[in-house]
Amino acid sequence: MNTQDSYVTADGRTIGPPMMEVKNITLRFGGVVAIKDISFDIREGEVRAIIGPNGAGKSSMLNVINGFYHPQDGEVWFHGKKRHAMKPHQIAEQGIARTFQNIALFKGMSTLDNIMTGRLTHMKSNMFSQMMWWGGAQAEEVANREIVEKVIDFLEIQAIRKTPVGRLPYGFQKRVELGRALAAEPKLLLLDEPMAGMNVEEKEDMSRFILDVNDEFGTTIALIEHDMGVVMDIADRVVVMDYGKKIGDGTPDEVRNNQDVIDAYLGVAHD
Amino acid sequence: MSANFYYGIEVFLNGMMAGVLYSLVALGFVLIFKASGIFNYAQGVMALFAALTLVGFQNGQIPFSHLINAIFGTNIHHFGWHMPAILAIIFTLMVMVLFAYLVEKFVLKHLVNQEPIILFMATIGLAYFMEGFGDLMWGADIKKLDVGIPQGGNIWLEEKTAFLGGPDFYGFYLDNLDMWATVCAGLLVVSLVLFSQYTKTGRALRAVADDHQAALSVGISLRAIWVIVWSIAGFVALVAGIMWGSKSGVQFSLSLIALKALPVLMLGGFTSIPGAIVGGLIIGVGEKMFEFLIGVPFLGGATENWFAYMLALLFLVFRPQGLFGEKIIERV
Amino acid sequence: MLYREAGDFKTTYAKDQQTFPIAFDRWGYRLTLAFAVLVVPFILNDYWTNAVVLPFLIYAIAAIGLNILTGYCGQVSLGSGGFMAVGAYAAYKLMTGFPDLNIVFVILLSGGITALVGMLFGLPSLRIKGFYLAVATLAAQFFLVWLFNKVPWFYNYSASGQISAPERSLFGFAVTGANAHPATSYLFCLGFVFVLAWAARNLTRGANGRKWMAIRDMDIAAEIIGVDPLKAKLTAFGVSSFYIGIAGALLFAVYLGAAEVGEAFGIEKSFLILFMVIIGGLGSIFGSFAGAAFMILMPVLLKNIMVGQMGWPTDLASHFQFVIVGGLIIIFLIVEPHGLAQLWRLAKEKLRLWPFPH
Numbered sequence: 001m002n003t004q005d006s007y008v009t010a011d012g013r014t015i016g017p018p019m020m021e022v023k024n025i026t027l028r029f030g031g032v033v034a035i036k037d038i039s040f041d042i043r044e045g046e047v048r049a050i051i052g053p054n055g056a057g058k059s060s061m062l063n064v065i066n067g068f069y070h071p072q073d074g075e076v077w078f079h080g081k082k083r084h085a086m087k088p089h090q091i092a093e094q095g096i097a098r099t100f101q102n103i104a105l106f107k108g109m110s111t112l113d114n115i116m117t118g119r120l121t122h123m124k125s126n127m128f129s130q131m132m133w134w135g136g137a138q139a140e141e142v143a144n145r146e147i148v149e150k151v152i153d154f155l156e157i158q159a160i161r162k163t164p165v166g167r168l169p170y171g172f173q174k175r176v177e178l179g180r181a182l183a184a185e186p187k188l189l190l191l192d193e194p195m196a197g198m199n200v201e202e203k204e205d206m207s208r209f210i211l212d213v214n215d216e217f218g219t220t221i222a223l224i225e226h227d228m229g230v231v232m233d234i235a236d237r238v239v240v241m242d243y244g245k246k247i248g249d250g251t252p253d254e255v256r257n258n259q260d261v262i263d264a265y266l267g268v269a270h271d
Numbered sequence: 272m273s274a275n276f277y278y279g280i281e282v283f284l285n286g287m288m289a290g291v292l293y294s295l296v297a298l299g300f301v302l303i304f305k306a307s308g309i310f311n312y313a314q315g316v317m318a319l320f321a322a323l324t325l326v327g328f329q330n331g332q333i334p335f336s337h338l339i340n341a342i343f344g345t346n347i348h349h350f351g352w353h354m355p356a357i358l359a360i361i362f363t364l365m366v367m368v369l370f371a372y373l374v375e376k377f378v379l380k381h382l383v384n385q386e387p388i389i390l391f392m393a394t395i396g397l398a399y400f401m402e403g404f405g406d407l408m409w410g411a412d413i414k415k416l417d418v419g420i421p422q423g424g425n426i427w428l429e430e431k432t433a434f435l436g437g438p439d440f441y442g443f444y445l446d447n448l449d450m451w452a453t454v455c456a457g458l459l460v461v462s463l464v465l466f467s468q469y470t471k472t473g474r475a476l477r478a479v480a481d482d483h484q485a486a487l488s489v490g491i492s493l494r495a496i497w498v499i500v501w502s503i504a505g506f507v508a509l510v511a512g513i514m515w516g517s518k519s520g521v522q523f524s525l526s527l528i529a530l531k532a533l534p535v536l537m538l539g540g541f542t543s544i545p546g547a548i549v550g551g552l553i554i555g556v557g558e559k560m561f562e563f564l565i566g567v568p569f570l571g572g573a574t575e576n577w578f579a580y581m582l583a584l585l586f587l588v589f590r591p592q593g594l595f596g597e598k599i600i601e602r603v
Numbered sequence: 604m605l606y607r608e609a610g611d612f613k614t615t616y617a618k619d620q621q622t623f624p625i626a627f628d629r630w631g632y633r634l635t636l637a638f639a640v641l642v643v644p645f646i647l648n649d650y651w652t653n654a655v656v657l658p659f660l661i662y663a664i665a666a667i668g669l670n671i672l673t674g675y676c677g678q679v680s681l682g683s684g685g686f687m688a689v690g691a692y693a694a695y696k697l698m699t700g701f702p703d704l705n706i707v708f709v710i711l712l713s714g715g716i717t718a719l720v721g722m723l724f725g726l727p728s729l730r731i732k733g734f735y736l737a738v739a740t741l742a743a744q745f746f747l748v749w750l751f752n753k754v755p756w757f758y759n760y761s762a763s764g765q766i767s768a769p770e771r772s773l774f775g776f777a778v779t780g781a782n783a784h785p786a787t788s789y790l791f792c793l794g795f796v797f798v799l800a801w802a803a804r805n806l807t808r809g810a811n812g813r814k815w816m817a818i819r820d821m822d823i824a825a826e827i828i829g830v831d832p833l834k835a836k837l838t839a840f841g842v843s844s845f846y847i848g849i850a851g852a853l854l855f856a857v858y859l860g861a862a863e864v865g866e867a868f869g870i871e872k873s874f875l876i877l878f879m880v881i882i883g884g885l886g887s888i889f890g891s892f893a894g895a896a897f898m899i900l901m902p903v904l905l906k907n908i909m910v911g912q913m914g915w916p917t918d919l920a921s922h923f924q925f926v927i928v929g930g931l932i933i934i935f936l937i938v939e940p941h942g943l944a945q946l947w948r949l950a951k952e953k954l955r956l957w958p959f960p961h
Binding site for chain 3 (some may be wrong): 310378394401431574591
Binding site (some may be wrong): 066068087089090092093097098100104105106108109113116117118119121123125130131132133137138140141142145146149172181182183244248 | 612613616620727784802805806810811814816817819820821823824825827828829831832877886
């Protein structure tokens, strides 16, 4: 297929041209090379998975995409423009949201407030108006609350709206975290092991939410996941990393039959 | 060389000696922080309390006599003995160990797994408690502390060095007590480093510092370690209390040495023993030299109150991990 | 049976987001306010005004200020005393430099100046965290006290090194100086307390408050979801110092009348305000009031009992005060790290279920 053209998938979704391209990224911590010369793209509207063994550099890759780590070499292109070095919060403003491998909710706040924090990039009323709670600030608060309530409905967490997140069970916490990212109405959603530590049922729920987000809102999703079954089921394309290098890239079927990938997963002697 | 140059050197030497004492107090902080993750604000008040207790034992004061007098209308003050310094020091040490045990039993045990900042605030509470308790027990009047360390300027040194700087220079004026303090503090610092590096207890202590749970799982008693560390901190406080107390009397201001040690910690890093030592020297010399060169001539003096903090603050802005800390890699 | 949400249906999000969602609380709040404005001024005497009521109101403002920084934004500060001094000296310079300036503007401007100073000392917070920051704020404390002590311009070259507040009035009533009536001083401070507490509540329940709390709970995650940490921390330092500066200005101008910096704004003040926040409850506006009330009332009570009733010497009572304050801090941290506000919340939860606990 042509790299610039849109196409329609078997289930009828339209996949657009690449929205995010990373080119020749290299990231080092002191002497340790976490990512070595990796390039791939994420197309508009697709579900893109990044897989690989532990320590392969997957999370570091997400950290590069949302600007938390600054690579020593390489370029990041977003919407066809080269991105200059930016702070993570500026990148969030551009419409990239994410969830974290180890849940990173705000423990002192309720579910509702946590998800409301996802709207912060959209809330612009000035401090004085907020102090007075008049006009701008209150209208904005209510308007954003409506969007958040939609997210809450979508994720089926109405009942825990006002519960402090620290009291929630693990699966719900993961869901609230997804809600916080969704509330931002991102163009690109990064999910770092959204199903880690879940049982089969919870994984099914989460997979359904991810596919629904992609389907209903047309959100582009890049996710890291260890469960091969899930990845092969929900991803349109897969990048495989091992020891900081890219060893495979393509549709689930292509990747499944790639000899390097098989070696990395089943194990061969490294020289 | 002009006389001013030699006075500069004298200031430098005095700064070094003050610095060693700062290092000592800072070391007390570092030990507790490494072993329990607690930033012990009460360290300075512990020094005050130790000095008060020492004087009390030496002079045979009756504990809580003011309180007893107030309640029962009696008029008692002293047992009427005078205890030799060495015996009083040993008794005081026992009191400090008892104190360590009580702190573990009544405070630390109940605050396990709390956030560091909560623990920090608990030690502020502890500092207030001890300050009031010490005053209740021994009275708040300024007391003279004398354990037999020579005081006053060292005449010999002054005479022998007078020739250096010409007619305007009268030789280096260094206080005997300061020199003694430097030697003691230096010895203590060395022995503490040796203790934590080469003894079994020291190793256990470092293990606890690295990871509480892992240490527990290999059979180290967290509570025993805490008592030990707080006892050591009590010992360090006693030495600092003796040095400072002999110099300027035992009074409330003695507890402020803790505030002097805080910038040392910021500079050296909360977990680094060499950091505490080098940081102490830098601050000691730095504040004396700054006062001598800039403070008194241009700023009206008394810059020692804040210089150490400003130095540490500026330093931290450029190197947040401190002098010897490792670069922090943040993860998500 | 009165204390229920049941039957009090919220039909709009605006109603759901109000400060007192329970009708009983709303009425309690209105009654308290009416009592404070309509009754208290007529029953106040000099002793109660000076020993309890004025310090309570003024320190409540300071405690709200520190709570915004420490309780909501998670940045521990030990520099409150120094920032209060900035507010006091700013008020003094403004009052003496611009005699025609209305006292309300003097106080507000003093807060504004303190906010700028606070933001300056808040700058390092971007690089330093936790204890390091707490200790760094001590730099502000010591430096500011030294500055006001050593630079005669700040105290208008007066021989004593003290500053004293000239008389200023509002609507014809003296609020500062020796002729101020207790009731006037009280109402003047109460006005500030009401407006500032209300503004603080609004600030902390909206977008700003969420930014601060996000930084407090997990700064890295906050930055990645789009909170600018520098802006969030600096606004927290700014707003917090604004409040503390106003408290300092009121303490000097309305309450003390004359002040010497080391004595009135030393490090003990920093700790006092921190204790109010801890005992009252981190991250709670109500807690700031509760903590201030507690820390003001307790010494008065102890003094009355020990010195007044039992005839003990004053110094003994003050030693006891240290022991009790220190002990209480520890006990509170052990039993309820979220302070009086949390105890109040728990009591309310119980009350909502009462008399049917299941």
